[in-house]
Amino acid sequence: MAFEFSDSNWRSPGIYPILDWDFCKKKNLDFYSIPELWLSHSDLVPFLQIRAKTLNESELVRSLEILRTRYPEARWILNDHWRLAAQAGCFGAHLGKEDFESLKKSEKDELAESGLFLGTSSHTLEEVSSLDSTLWNYVGLGPVFATENKDDAKSAIGIEILKKITAVAPVPVTLIGGIQVSNLDSVLDAGPFLLSSISMACLEKEFIGAVRKIRDGNR
Numbered sequence: 001m002a003f004e005f006s007d008s009n010w011r012s013p014g015i016y017p018i019l020d021w022d023f024c025k026k027k028n029l030d031f032y033s034i035p036e037l038w039l040s041h042s043d044l045v046p047f048l049q050i051r052a053k054t055l056n057e058s059e060l061v062r063s064l065e066i067l068r069t070r071y072p073e074a075r076w077i078l079n080d081h082w083r084l085a086a087q088a089g090c091f092g093a094h095l096g097k098e099d100f101e102s103l104k105k106s107e108k109d110e111l112a113e114s115g116l117f118l119g120t121s122s123h124t125l126e127e128v129s130s131l132d133s134t135l136w137n138y139v140g141l142g143p144v145f146a147t148e149n150k151d152d153a154k155s156a157i158g159i160e161i162l163k164k165i166t167a168v169a170p171v172p173v174t175l176i177g178g179i180q181v182s183n184l185d186s187v188l189d190a191g192p193f194l195l196s197s198i199s200m201a202c203l204e205k206e207f208i209g210a211v212r213k214i215r216d217g218n219r
Contacts, residue, residue, distance in 0.1 A: 009117065009137070013192040013214050014044045016174050017201030018079075021052035021063070024202060031063070034202055035071050041211050046194070047075035047091055047117070057084070064088055077119065082111055092117030094140070097127065111135075121176075123154045125161060125168055133170040140196055141165060143177020144187065162190035181209035188217055 017038045024031040038045045050067065052060050060081065068076060068088070075091035078084060082093035093116045100120055103111070111118070112135050119138045122128045128139055146156045156178065165173055176196040179187060187195065200206045 009046055010172055010194060011044055011046045012172075012194055013188060013217065014046060014194045015041075015201060015207070015210060015214070016047065016049065016194050016196040017045060017207075018049045018051050018196060018198045019067075020198045020202065022054055023198050027202070029202055032066055032070060035067065035074060037204060037207060038201065039071060039074060044211060044214060047077050049077045049079055049094055049196070051079040051198070053080075057081070060084065061088070064090075075117075077117065082114065082116065082118075086114040086116055090116070092119065092137070094119040094121075096121045097123075119174070123157065125164060128165060128173065129168040129170070131170055136171050138172045138174055138194075139169065140174050140176045142175055142196075144175050145178025145180075145183060147178040159186055159190055162187070162193070166191060181206050181213065184210055184213050188213065 019031065019034060021031060024034070035048055038048060050064065052063060055063065061084065064076070064078070064084070067074070077092040077094055078090050079094045080096070080099065082095055085093035095111070095118070097120055100108070117137045118135060119140060120131070120136050121140045122131070123142070128141060131139055141157070143154060143156050144158070144162070162175070172194070174194040174196045175187060179195050179197050180200050187193065195210070200210050
């Protein structure tokens with residue numbers, strides 16, 4: 001059974017930060033200090049994702065231990081490594097559409113019984129509408145705009161699709177891909193979405209700017 005969804009697990013609008021190891025290394029950012037800023041705005045940040053594509057499993061386990069010890073109140077969602085997420089007692093796991101489809105049936109069954117808050121990725125309305133709501137707790141839709149943070153990024157879906165998504169989505173939707181303070185108004189005009197981001201979250205000036213825009217819109 002997937003983790004039971006409740007309003008306490010979601011913020012609309014809100015920010016779903018992605019703590020990306022490679023982005024932090026590229027920008028010379030302190031990977032372990034960034035979440036402190038996010039958690040100081042916990043009313044807008046329901047959970048945090050750890051994304052570390054270039055770390056091996058032992059390095060990832062160590063990083064996860066450091067983060068969970070330093071921020072015990074945080075709801076950590078681990079990207080890709082769903083079995084490790086379950087073993088480590090994480091709040092959830094995020095698994096890309098293609099990665100999920102490559103799993104064996106026994107692995108899919110194990111994932112479904114993990115008790116994790118589960119998210120996957122979609123790129124079209126059709127993919128979103130066909131999701132199994134008994135398995136997935138949310139879906140990441142994107143990229144909304146062009147992004148440089150994924151080597152295999154799909155073409156940007158644009159803004160217009162966002163006005164249609166809530167009518168067909170069987171699970172809550174978070175938007176991802178190229179979302180920055182400079183284009184945030186156009187996204188917020190389309191609806192009160194939870195916004196998933198690497199750069200807008202990891203760069204302090206961007207994050208504070210996004211928080212300000214969201215709070216101003218809620219007044």
